[in-house]
Amino acid sequence: MANDKEFVKEVTPQAVDFSQWYLDVVLKAELMDYAPVKGCMAIRPYGYAIWENIQQLLGGRIKATGHKNAYFPLFIPQSLLQKEAEHVEGFAPEVALVTRGGGEELAEKLVVRPTSEAIICSMYAKWIQSWRDLPLLINQWCNVVRWEKNTRPFLRTSEFLWQEGHTVHATEDEAEAETLQMLGVYQDFVENELAIPVVAGRKTEKEKFAGALRTYSIEALMSDGRALQAGTSHNLGQHFARVFEIQFQDKDDELKYAWQTSWGVSTRLIGALIMVHGDDRGLKMPPRVAPVQxxxxxxxxxxxxxxxxxxxxxxxxxxxxxxxxxxxxxxxxxxxxxxxxxxxxxxxxxxxxxxxxxxxxxxxxxxxxxxxxxxxxxxxxxxxxxxxxxxxQENLFEQARQFRQENTRHAEDFDNFRNIISEKRGFVLAHWCGDAACEEKIKEQTKATIRCLPLKELDGVEGPCICCYKGRGKKAYFARAY
RNA sequence: CGGGGUGUGGCGCAGCUUGGUAGCGCGCCUGGUUUGGGACCAGGAGGUCGCAGGUUCAAAUCCUGUCGCCCCGACCA
Incomplete structure (x- = not known):
């Protein structure tokens, strides 16, 4: 139809240029508009309504699991951020710093929060004395700033909206259980409300959160075959408790460092929604989160x-x-x-x-x-x-599930692996020995990273590493990622 | 931080090579006819051409500098 052509001309077809299609759609569907600051966007009412629905549906689950909302400051004294060594190192390059206020040079520079572990831990240290104060289960909805070099609407912006949960527990087991529980909450939410199937798994040492003991994530597959991390849940161990001195007196009278977790999802989920379900005619909103059903x-x-x-x-x-x-x-x-x-x-x-x-x-x-x-x-x-x-709702999920299934392949040798990644993309399952050197080498040669080590044991059998063939290990999910 | 692109009414672009005081499409406003897959006619509003300097009688156009933004890569929710 002539009219069809005319219309479609406004949106670049996915097959021609997926990334341009994405940009055309977010602008023309009025989800956002570019703001005057690089990497910053105005989220327009139609886009913000999606976020509000996410807040309501995920927020309900967060509350149902016993967490309460609170709010912590945007500004963090620089010295606080610097307490946890790994944490500083991870975030230093992308931190925005306030050096002046009220027309004067500040005595101590203030970091604009890239995440709130530091400021929240500093408060928790004051609030926790006894085992009776635990567990402490708090969540906050807020904006964070990370000075990104390469930005894309919703997927990676200098400022973004998210939800970050921060909990404190008496034991390692409890903290681990909480970390996994929230990962499960994310999976349930993303699959049932956003109609996006995800793989839940553990991140490698290289990919884990700066300052965490262990990081878990849910990983989704976009319709161009690239993976997107859709949510993370961290077991922080006692790393922060030790430097922020979050101690409590336990039932046995002993003073102990607490165990912590943190977990978050961001407006990036909106990007996932667009890239998983959208087609050449634009968005396809799952009814449960659609601003207009x-x-x-x-x-x-x-x-x-x-x-x-x-x-x-x-x-x-x-x-x-x-x-x-x-x-x-x-x-x-x-x-x-x-x-x-x-x-x-x-x-x-x-x-x-x-x-x-x-x-x-x-x-x-x-x-x-x-x-x-x-x-x-x-x-x-x-x-x-x-x-x-x-x-x-069910059909969208099923479509996405089928796409993921068709685009999840097993690789038994490196050539095979490389070919799949470069020609078909999608998820590739392959044995990995656990050596960071192999992980790095694979990334250099194929641009694919380990998305996660799946929690659900797929065949569970160990095999020779796809890279070195010497060490043995279970299968990991690999993909080129956003 | 490297590579590329781009800056001209709200949006998309032309004009720049060969300087002469800005044009087209869409959108917007008014009126009318229309309306089952982006309707049509008539009238109208809206731009000191990213910014600064220079050359010139004259600069959107030539020269120098500068800034922004977008895209693609390396680093990251």
Missing amino acids: VVLVPILMKKKKEEVLNKARELAARFNGKLRLELDDREGYSPGWKFNEWEMKGVPLRLEIGPRDLENGGVTAVRRDTGEKSFVAEGDLMQQLPLILQDI
Whole structure:
């Protein structure tokens, strides 16, 4: 269709240039706009609504597991950040520093938080004295700043929004259990609400969080075959407790250092949502997080204009508070224009109501995921719409799951490994001996990194390392990553 | 930090080679006709051409400098 071409011209097809497609979509769907500062963006209402839904759905899970929200300062005295050696080293290059305030040079420079371990630990040291104060389970929603050289909307920005949980426990076992519990919460949330299948696993020493004992992550596969870390959960051990002196007197009267965890997901999830589900026509929002779940477009002909409009308004009012339904009764835009715009924005379900539908006593429903059209009688709407949305949610997950399955391959020798990575991308499962030198060599030669060592034992059998063939180890997930 | 690109009404671009005081498409505003996959007609508003200096009677255009932003790589949620 001529019109189709015209429209599609505004969005670069994925096959032509995936990264340009991504940029076209985030801008045209009005998720964000570039701000005057490099790497910074304004998150527009439609994009922010996704974040609000994430906050609500993930926030609910965080609270349900006993955590409470709190807020800690944006500014961290430089000396605090520098306490934990590995932590400083990891973050120093990307830290923004405030040196002046109130027109004067500051006595101590202030770091703009790149993450809040330091400032939070300094407070926890004051709050914790006894085993009775534990566990301490706190989460905060905030912005953080990391001075990035290479930025991309949502995926890597100089400032981003996230949620960071910081907990303190009496024992190592409890801390480890908490770390894994929250990883599980992330997996459940991302799979069931964002419809993105993920692999849960442990990070290698090289890839772990600066200052952590162990880092776990959930890893997702984007539709261009590159992996994206979608959430991390760290067992901090006693590293921070020791330098910040978070001590408690235990039941046995002894003074002990506490065990800590931290875990976070960021606005990067929005990037994942776009890259996992989107197509050449734009976004495809999973209904559970879609800012608009259903759009109702009245077809306003000269005849029956008022009747159609009245019925549309009546239907919209009926779903008020039950579904996120938007009535698009703007005049001056043709129905076709609206269809395309809402498809670009990824609204899962579109309802059309025109003179014909009025006669037939219902609406025409069109799914964003399959393009399938159906007629729904007015009386069935209340019951049918949630079912269709649920079906769309499941279908999106299933599509993504299938894609991941088709793009997860096993490699038994290095040539095979290299070929898969360079020609097909996706996840590659291969044996790794555990030596950082092999990890590094693989990265240099293929640009693929170890995404994680899966928690779920895949075959569980050890084999010769894909790189050195000498050492033996279990299979790890490799991929080129964002 | 390297490589590339780009800066001209809100957006996308042309004009620059060969200096002569800014144009096109989209969008926007008004009115009318339209409306089942990005409608049409008529009228209209809107730009000291990233910034600074220089050359010239005259600079979007030539020269010098500078800044921003975007993309691709090395480092990272």
